[in-house]
Amino acid sequence: MKQLTILSGKGGTGKTTITASFAVLARNAVVADCDVDAPDLHILLHPKIVKTQEFRGSKLATINETKCTKCDLCREKCNFNAITENLQIDPISCEGCGVCSLVCQVSAITLTERVSGHAYISETKYGFMAHALLNPGESNSGKLVTLVRQNAKVLAEKEHADLVIIDGSPGIGCPVIASVTGVDAGLIVTEPTMSGIHDLERVLRLLGHFNVRPFVCINMHDINDENTKRIVDFCGENGVEVIGKIPFNPIATEAMVNEKPIVEYASESRIAKKIIEMWKRTVSALKCGSQ
Amino acid sequence: MIVSVASGKGGTGKTSVAVNMALSIGNVQLLDCDVEESNAHLFLNPKISQTQAVTVSVPIVNEKLCDRCGECAGFCQYNALFIGSDKVLVFPDLCHSCGGCALVCPKEAISEDQHKIGTLKLGSAGGLELVYGELEVGEPMAVPVIKEVKRRIEKGKNVILDSPPGTSCPVIQTVKDSDFCILVTEPTPFGLHDLKIMIQVLESMRIPFGVVINRAGVGDNRVYEYCEEKGIPILLEIPYERRIAELYSRGIPFSQEMPEWKIKLQALFTTVRKFVNK
Numbered sequence: 001m002k003q004l005t006i007l008s009g010k011g012g013t014g015k016t017t018i019t020a021s022f023a024v025l026a027r028n029a030v031v032a033d034c035d036v037d038a039p040d041l042h043i044l045l046h047p048k049i050v051k052t053q054e055f056r057g058s059k060l061a062t063i064n065e066t067k068c069t070k071c072d073l074c075r076e077k078c079n080f081n082a083i084t085e086n087l088q089i090d091p092i093s094c095e096g097c098g099v100c101s102l103v104c105q106v107s108a109i110t111l112t113e114r115v116s117g118h119a120y121i122s123e124t125k126y127g128f129m130a131h132a133l134l135n136p137g138e139s140n141s142g143k144l145v146t147l148v149r150q151n152a153k154v155l156a157e158k159e160h161a162d163l164v165i166i167d168g169s170p171g172i173g174c175p176v177i178a179s180v181t182g183v184d185a186g187l188i189v190t191e192p193t194m195s196g197i198h199d200l201e202r203v204l205r206l207l208g209h210f211n212v213r214p215f216v217c218i219n220m221h222d223i224n225d226e227n228t229k230r231i232v233d234f235c236g237e238n239g240v241e242v243i244g245k246i247p248f249n250p251i252a253t254e255a256m257v258n259e260k261p262i263v264e265y266a267s268e269s270r271i272a273k274k275i276i277e278m279w280k281r282t283v284s285a286l287k288c289g290s291q
Numbered sequence: 292m293i294v295s296v297a298s299g300k301g302g303t304g305k306t307s308v309a310v311n312m313a314l315s316i317g318n319v320q321l322l323d324c325d326v327e328e329s330n331a332h333l334f335l336n337p338k339i340s341q342t343q344a345v346t347v348s349v350p351i352v353n354e355k356l357c358d359r360c361g362e363c364a365g366f367c368q369y370n371a372l373f374i375g376s377d378k379v380l381v382f383p384d385l386c387h388s389c390g391g392c393a394l395v396c397p398k399e400a401i402s403e404d405q406h407k408i409g410t411l412k413l414g415s416a417g418g419l420e421l422v423y424g425e426l427e428v429g430e431p432m433a434v435p436v437i438k439e440v441k442r443r444i445e446k447g448k449n450v451i452l453d454s455p456p457g458t459s460c461p462v463i464q465t466v467k468d469s470d471f472c473i474l475v476t477e478p479t480p481f482g483l484h485d486l487k488i489m490i491q492v493l494e495s496m497r498i499p500f501g502v503v504i505n506r507a508g509v510g511d512n513r514v515y516e517y518c519e520e521k522g523i524p525i526l527l528e529i530p531y532e533r534r535i536a537e538l539y540s541r542g543i544p545f546s547q548e549m550p551e552w553k554i555k556l557q558a559l560f561t562t563v564r565k566f567v568n569k
Contacts, residue, residue, distance in 0.1 A: 257511045
């Protein structure tokens with residue numbers, strides 16, 4: 001079984017649009033939406049949830065006010081400024097480290113697990129899907145990504161799927177790292193803008209750091225030919241394969257509005273054909289049978 | 292006044308709104324809090340006056356004092372310490388710098404070491420003051436770098452914070468303590484879905500907000516209907532225009548080339564100020 005992560009660095013370059021089309025094209029794959037704080041893949045794939053799991057990713061300190069002697073030691077020792085002057089825990093700042101509970105002389109502080117989100121296993125008409133939703137404002141998205149990937153892997157093994165397609169989140173921090181470690185390849189979706197180029201360069205370094213094979217897709221390549229050439233040259237110089245160039249077409253937004261993957265909504269369009277070509281190249285580069 | 296610019300969904304135009312608004316008003320300080328992929332500087336070509344390492348405290352174990360009792364690893368909530376067969380291994384990437392391991396160690400064998408996770412840069416472009424951070428590639432935790440960027444806030448200025456995408460801890464850290472948050476969205480199902488999550492975050496943090504619709508004209512009406520139903524003010528619409536997209540792709544702030552937008556963005560800031568002073 002192979003694992004492919006779709007990522008981008010910069011947001012809004014088309015990760016989910018590409019992932020959804022790949023999910024349609026793959027005959028024998030499991031998809032995982034690892035953008036757990038702003039997941040959108042379900043909008044296009046319409047999963048039916050078959051299993052829900054609570055995600056307990058972090059702990060929260062609680063102060064028992066009847067025991068508390070207001071000595072202030074907890075507030076002094078908290079490195080996250082999570083205890084207010086009137087000795088209340090600020091749940092947004094608390095990282096559940098337990099230092100307050102450790103230093104409290106009268107055992108007035110306990111750590112409790114908090115439900116930070118939910119993980120789901122679902123069925124779609126294209127196959128199984130693992131996804132999740134982090135509660136708004138929660139932390140520890142990296143741990144939830146790991147849980148989603150684990151669910152996807154178990155599903156893939158059970159279903160004898162030969163590919164797991166992972167939709168990543170923007171950026172290069174903890175949830176992104178959790179979505180690329182140990183995968184067979186990372187497909188970076190970029191766009192020919194100054195921001196796109198800047199962020200591509202950093203994501204390529206991230207994949208290099210974790211020894212993940214990179215592929216690059218230039219989305220909306222025809223909005224700036226000069227920048228597209230810069231990306232192609234840059235990839236050439238660094239031995240990175242540009243595996244697809246997708247043209248700009250308003251039909252991509254139209255498909256999204258109709259909540260359908262492009263290759264299904266407009267299967268005869270040029271943009272769909274380019275995505276299919278890219279899919280074939282990706283599968284053959286990964287040497288998996290999921291055509 | 293501190294105004295943050297956030298979105299939930301990535302690529303909706305946060306940086307465009309933040310940069311162009313900053314360029315349209317006076318006495319301004321722009322802080323790019325998207326330390327994973329900072330982009331504001333690409334549009335401003337700032338003159339950098341100061342560069343500084345951002346470090347976090349991580350434990351260092353004195354092997355002469357350590358008897359590998361395991362108290363530190365047992366206490367650590369983040370699995371940043373591991374008791375090996377001949378010494379304690381520290382994983383700085385997992386450490387949250389709470390300091391608990393040093394407190395719990397009975398032999399006082401643990402002290403603090405500094406681990407570099409990013410760089411802070413200060414500069415200026417014209418009359419605009421820019422502060423931004425860059426997380427080292429491979430480092431997972433953006434929040435300490437964002438905190439460092441925000442430590443540079445000058446209260447007397449018109450402070451604009453450009454937020455990273457998403458709705459989790461880096462976003463919370465950015466929008467925290469802002470007087471108002473501008474949510475930039477696009478009129479698509481993805482834009483609407485992530486806008487709704489972001490609104491829940493801001494409501495729970497009691498931060499007032501309004502919406503800017505970027506790429507108006509593409510997609511559908513559901514964002515408008517949602518805002519109307521919930522009584523959320525739509526502060527500005529930026530239409531999908533080839534010229535704006537093209538200037539963006541070249542790294543040129545569109546308000547520089549299209550002066551009519553300078554006036555609209557000034558008006559946006561004035562509207563925000565009215566909401567804050569209400």
